[in-house]
Amino acid sequence: MxxxxxxxxLETYNQEAEVDVIAHNQRCDFTIAYGxxxxxxxxxxxxxxxxxxxxDSLNNNETF
Numbered sequence: 001m002x003x004x005x006x007x008x009x010l011e012t013y014n015q016e017a018e019v020d021v022i023a024h025n026q027r028c029d030f031t032i033a034y035g036x037x038x039x040x041x042x043x044x045x046x047x048x049x050x051x052x053x054x055x056d057s058l059n060n061n062e063t064f
Contacts, residue, residue: 003051021055029056 021030035043036050 021053023055023058028058030054031056031059 020027022028031054033052033054034045034048034050036048036052039049
């Protein structure tokens with residue numbers, strides 16, 4: 001899914017609603033990150049080719 005497709009879907013919902021990520025049937029704190037291992041140095045939010053949603057508790061408390 002592309003970012004624009006996700007935004008288009010989210011625009012159809014109440015803009016004041018909470019966003020949750022569910023893993024193992026539980027609400028989880030999450031982080032939105034950009035870039036991937038193959039993109040190298042100098043990647044920014046504006047030129048990245050990859051955006052990811054990480055479940056914080058499943059990523060060993062790594063900082064993104």
